[in-house]
Amino acid sequence: MTETKRILLRYRDVxxxxxxxxxxxxxxxxxxxxxxxxxxxxxxxxxxxxxxLRGRGxxxxxxxxxxxxxxxxxxxxYLVLNADESETGTFxxxxxxxxxxxxxxxxxxxxxxxxxxxxxxIYLRGEYLEVANLLDACIEEMRKRNLVxxxxxxxxxxxxxxxxxxxxxxxxxxxTALLNSLEGKLGQPRVRPPFPANKGGGLYSEPTVVNNxxxxxxxxxxxxHGGAAYKAIGTEQSAGTKLYCVSGxxxxxxxxxxxxxxxxxxxxxxxxGGPLDEAHPxxxxxxxxxxxxxxxxxxxxxxxxxxxxxxxxxGTIIGSASLIVMDDRTDITWVASKVTKFFKxxxxxxxxxxxxxxxxxxxxLDRIMAGEGxxxxxVLIENVAKNMAGITLCALGEFAANPIIHTIKxxxxxxxxxxxxxxxxxxxxxxAGD
Amino acid sequence: MAIIGNPKYAxxxxxxxxxxxxxxxxxxxxxxxxxxxxxxxxxxAVNEVAQIIEIDPTQVRSxxxxxxxxxxxxxxxxxxxxCTDLACALRGADEFHHELLHELHIExxxxxEDGMFTAEHVMCLGACDRxxxxxxxxxxxxxxxxxxxxxxxxxxxxxxxxxADLQALIAEWRNLVNEHLKTFE
Numbered sequence: 001m002t003e004t005k006r007i008l009l010r011y012r013d014v015x016x017x018x019x020x021x022x023x024x025x026x027x028x029x030x031x032x033x034x035x036x037x038x039x040x041x042x043x044x045x046x047x048x049x050x051x052x053l054r055g056r057g058x059x060x061x062x063x064x065x066x067x068x069x070x071x072x073x074x075x076x077x078y079l080v081l082n083a084d085e086s087e088t089g090t091f092x093x094x095x096x097x098x099x100x101x102x103x104x105x106x107x108x109x110x111x112x113x114x115x116x117x118x119x120x121x122i123y124l125r126g127e128y129l130e131v132a133n134l135l136d137a138c139i140e141e142m143r144k145r146n147l148v149x150x151x152x153x154x155x156x157x158x159x160x161x162x163x164x165x166x167x168x169x170x171x172x173x174x175x176t177a178l179l180n181s182l183e184g185k186l187g188q189p190r191v192r193p194p195f196p197a198n199k200g201g202g203l204y205s206e207p208t209v210v211n212n213x214x215x216x217x218x219x220x221x222x223x224x225h226g227g228a229a230y231k232a233i234g235t236e237q238s239a240g241t242k243l244y245c246v247s248g249x250x251x252x253x254x255x256x257x258x259x260x261x262x263x264x265x266x267x268x269x270x271x272x273g274g275p276l277d278e279a280h281p282x283x284x285x286x287x288x289x290x291x292x293x294x295x296x297x298x299x300x301x302x303x304x305x306x307x308x309x310x311x312x313x314x315g316t317i318i319g320s321a322s323l324i325v326m327d328d329r330t331d332i333t334w335v336a337s338k339v340t341k342f343f344k345x346x347x348x349x350x351x352x353x354x355x356x357x358x359x360x361x362x363x364x365l366d367r368i369m370a371g372e373g374x375x376x377x378x379v380l381i382e383n384v385a386k387n388m389a390g391i392t393l394c395a396l397g398e399f400a401a402n403p404i405i406h407t408i409k410x411x412x413x414x415x416x417x418x419x420x421x422x423x424x425x426x427x428x429x430x431x432a433g434d
Numbered sequence: 435m436a437i438i439g440n441p442k443y444a445x446x447x448x449x450x451x452x453x454x455x456x457x458x459x460x461x462x463x464x465x466x467x468x469x470x471x472x473x474x475x476x477x478x479a480v481n482e483v484a485q486i487i488e489i490d491p492t493q494v495r496s497x498x499x500x501x502x503x504x505x506x507x508x509x510x511x512x513x514x515x516x517c518t519d520l521a522c523a524l525r526g527a528d529e530f531h532h533e534l535l536h537e538l539h540i541e542x543x544x545x546x547e548d549g550m551f552t553a554e555h556v557m558c559l560g561a562c563d564r565x566x567x568x569x570x571x572x573x574x575x576x577x578x579x580x581x582x583x584x585x586x587x588x589x590x591x592x593x594x595x596x597x598a599d600l601q602a603l604i605a606e607w608r609n610l611v612n613e614h615l616k617t618f619e
Contacts, residue, residue, distance in 0.1 A: 091560045126572065255563070
């Protein structure tokens with residue numbers, strides 16, 4: 001098994017430096033944009049709809065459908081690119097922007113044209129300062145070639161692209177929190193409706209599309225080769241390729257691009273070289289970072305394609321495809337505690353169930369990890385988690401509940417070890433400022 | 435010195451104000467500029483940002499307090515933030531973080547007596563395949579296979595001998611990362 005049909009990381013196939021605008025141009029750069037500018041915006045949206053492209057930020061919403069929600073007759077519309085990737089185990093958007101920045105920016109131009117936006121903001125997590133500097137330099141190179149600014153490529157279409165740095169808040173990856181942050185307000189989620197695509201719901205109250213970096217980087221290829229060619233890659237409900245981020249206990253961690261039809265075994269055994277230490281087989285997998293449901297890393301999982309629909313059958317999600325792999329030395333209670341500390345720290349504090357729930361989960365898990373917990377504590381945290389899920393403004397409440405509910409469900413023996421009077425294997429640290 | 439009227443920042447401030455239809459949106463980039471000038475977000479920093487974008491200083495303070503990358507207390511010359519999130523911890527980041535604090539003779543979040551280093555642990559930095567890793571003054575410090583304590587002793591030594599030496603070391607490691615990425619091609 002090797003990576004095939006690369007779209008996002010195609011510089012790997014042609015062995016070229018795509019951070020050089022000339023080299024990018026020499027390898028099909030701007031072909032998709034030129035095609036798009038020769039079409040009507042509605043035709044561009046139809047092409048993307050036909051491709052079956054789904055949002056790569058985690059939710060998997062059909063991209064063309066999202067674009068079609070934007071009211072055509074509103075005079076001001078915005079495109080916002082979500083480059084805030086902050087989920088534990090996710091590092092794919094950084095690679096796209098660092099190694100293939102122009103394909104991403106070309107996608108931004110096409111998306112903005114399709115929805116009729118004249119301004120696009122790229123919201124990057126604060127830690128990606130160097131990436132933002134690189135993108136700024138790329139945008140200036142594009143300006144010299146009339147690819148950004150007034151009347152791009154003589155099409156009559158005007159577009160500006162700006163970068164905006166966040167400052168260390170996971171919640172700003174949630175689209176309405178991101179919009180608040182971009183407006184200079186606290187990065188907390190908004191009440192919906194109105195949705196960002198509606199008048200009153202988007203950036204500065206104008207209709208707005210928020211798309212993930214990886215989603216948008218697919219768009220030039222789709223315009224160049226056609227929606228049908230894209231739809232032919234992957235599985236029935238998961239078209240195209242995906243960037244899979246692999247971390248944890250494998251020999252070759254990294255970012256790999258595969259069609260959605262590839263299995264977990266193809267990726268983890270063949271491409272990543274299997275377990276880090278042969279003496280320690282795989283035990284568990286978080287397929288979508290800290291927030292997605294954990295699963296046993298068994299043969300059934302290994303033989304499952306890494307698509308939206310196939311992972312759903314396993315009781316988990318592919319989400320942003322941030323695979324955190326754990327071998328048999330890993331204590332799953334410690335994992336639950338570690339992930340809970342993350343969500344406790346990142347809860348924005350707006351909704352009570354999440355703010356208080358993550359705090360109490362963390363307190364009780366500390367007690368369990370210190371060997372002072374009881375079986376009742378395990379029941380208690382499961383109860384708290386179940387009372388957080390689905391009743392908050394954004395998905396973070398659910399994300400914070402998942403690590404508890406699913407670790408207890410699938411690895412009860414790991415919790416039993418801790419509440420039977422034995423001391424913990426390791427005790428996680430408190431966060432600075434707690 | 436101030437950031438208002440400071441020629442060092444005039445272009446950047448003007449650029450950020452020109453990006454948005456509402457200048458309140460410039461609060462985050464301006465806070466970064468103020469932090470660069472003052473070393474942390476002190477009252478002067480807050481007041482100047484508030485004056486530029488014409489909102490109440492209390493609102494600027496609430497923004498600064500919400501985000502972890504604006505420091506509300508002075509830091510050492512090098513602010514080291516080690517990722518100890520799950521993916522990194524599976525590859526030894528907790529131990530690495532402890533040993534680094536020990537090496538620097540500081541507690542979590544503390545600053546060395548000579549004012550050179552502040553060290554703390556933080557949430558995911560988006561480099562999970564290179565664990566353990568850290569960021570130094572918001573620049574990623576990473577090596578293929580992760581940083582070791584021997585690397586960090588070299589890092590500390592270079593920082594103490596001069597910033598240029600340290601930056602050369604970070605760049606050298608960055609080249610190793612880029613070379614390593616080529617093995618994926």
